[in-house]
Amino acid sequence: MTKAVINARPHKGISEKWKDHLFGYALLLPTFSVFSLVILFPIAKSIVMSFYNYTYASIKKGPTWNSFENYVTIFEEGFLSQLFRTLIFTVGTVGLELVIGMCIALLLNMNIRGRNAFRSLFLMSWTIPSIVTALLWSWLFNAQYGLIDFVLSRIGLIADPNMQWLQSPSLAMVTVIIAVVWRQTPYMLVMILAGLQSINQDLVEAAAIDGANAFQTFFRVKLPGIKTVLGNTIITCVMSSFQQFTIIMNMTQGGPMKMTTTMSIATYKLAFTSRNLGAGAAVGVIWMLLLGTGVTIYNHVSKRFDYE
Template sequence: MATQTKKMPKKQNKFIAAFFRRDVEGKYHMSDGFFGFLLTVPAILVLLTVIAAPILKGIYMSFMKYGLKEVSGKAAPVWNNFKNYTDLFRAGGINGNVVDYFLTTLQFVFWAVLVQFVIGLALALLLNTKLKGRGVFRGLFLVPWTIPSVVVALLWRLMLNNSYGIINWILNKLGCIPTTAFDWLNSPNLALPAVVIAAVWRQLPYMMVMLLAGLQSVDKSQLEAARIDGATFMQTLRHVTLPTIRPVVLSSVWIAIMNNFQMYTIINLMTGGGPSEATYTLSIAAYEKAFTDYNFGQGAAIGVMWLVFLTIVTVIINKISAKSAENL
């Protein structure tokens, strides 16, 4: 008596299997992964249009002679190798070349992020306690975040005015300064701290909210165990709280670095990069090269160097964050 053997389905091609799945009857259906990818296609196309395309255009312009004639179409862009980059590293302006502007930017970013983090952490720790009326304080602390950067710049410019600014008046009443007021915005030594103060005031609420969210996720039993063991507040903060919220800290610091590195409006409206280029950051340099000198090639070159540096910073922070996640 002949025995019937069950016909086995053919092995599915690996390429097809990545996009389609086959049921027991041999029919093909779109895989869940491929369907999910199709749903993201519109978003990917938008990102390519608004992010990738300008980046590629900027890289292209940075290697070309791209002035007002080239932009208006009266002349064709001419390939000039690395001239836009080399010209930026030659001495120019009051302080020098793009290296000086980069160092000024780093100085601004360092102090702005450091002050944001320290004050933001202090406020987050305060609001994480059973403080009476903490809901009201949370709302008040968020107010600077809702004010446009233009208004913030003009507000602090008025408050820091050496003739009628309220900051000098308060410092004078407290006995911190003599009758001769600080000329905040016209002094090469005080201009950078002045714009740092304004930038911190504008962005502090975001840092505070992020750190507060991290603090609220800390296991209360760990804090109680540390208290029972006799740990002080600073010991608990250093060995329990901060290690637990490290991923939140890293992401908050990374976002703060990005925001301050591209800070333009506040610096431009308060000091315009002066005095004596004391606040002349890369964002100011890129704008003036492109829209004041009409050297769009050099402006794009600054943007490309800017992009490379921030990419390196992002990779470093991501690696630190990944190691921190493994240790948790």
């Protein structure tokens, strides 16, 4: 500040540097306004709501402060099981996306002809709308006429040719995970492939000259080389799995027996089906605390905002 004042020419008022800064701020203004209106204010309001008795019935009388009542309610409504379901779903989806995406990326990275064409073809499932993904996989997993039951029973992997997937408490989660993995893996694949291609090829060749085998090259050269991309991509995928709503809602509605009720389904149902907005907001607040803490720790450890 003082520096700016010293630099300022008397007849101009503010220095060139601060004019630059002000211009920069002005350019950010539209984005900042939308962010405030659509994200920041609603989030702040939801946090406040989580401490109020805020149901459709109580809105007319005016919401009343009820301290941690909503948080007690959500634990009675099975918050711990929803948290557990969310973690299974997230670990399942991101884990599979990582393994499958990594395998395909390594294959495509092997100097093959038509790599870019393959990459684009793999990305096709990522562009299919979520609602379509839900319908399509529900049809594939259909118990009466579905192709998957037919094929699996024909090759003898399952005994019952009409096996229930989406209606079975033990299989519904697996089914939903498969649908999400199908849609999201291409994203992971493209990011990993881009990371692999940014590795200096000399390092890989040097490792080969030194007699490193494929595994050693992968764990000692390639993996460290894509550490940053991989970390950021995993974080993005974890956050998006926590958020997954469309596919779960349209395949199972959170059932059967609440086995696919993740936090995002639970928040929606509490707020809009049970019409208890305060309790829905309370689930959201714990969710943001968990994710926020995780991301902050990750940012700190990886120093991901240090590069320019």
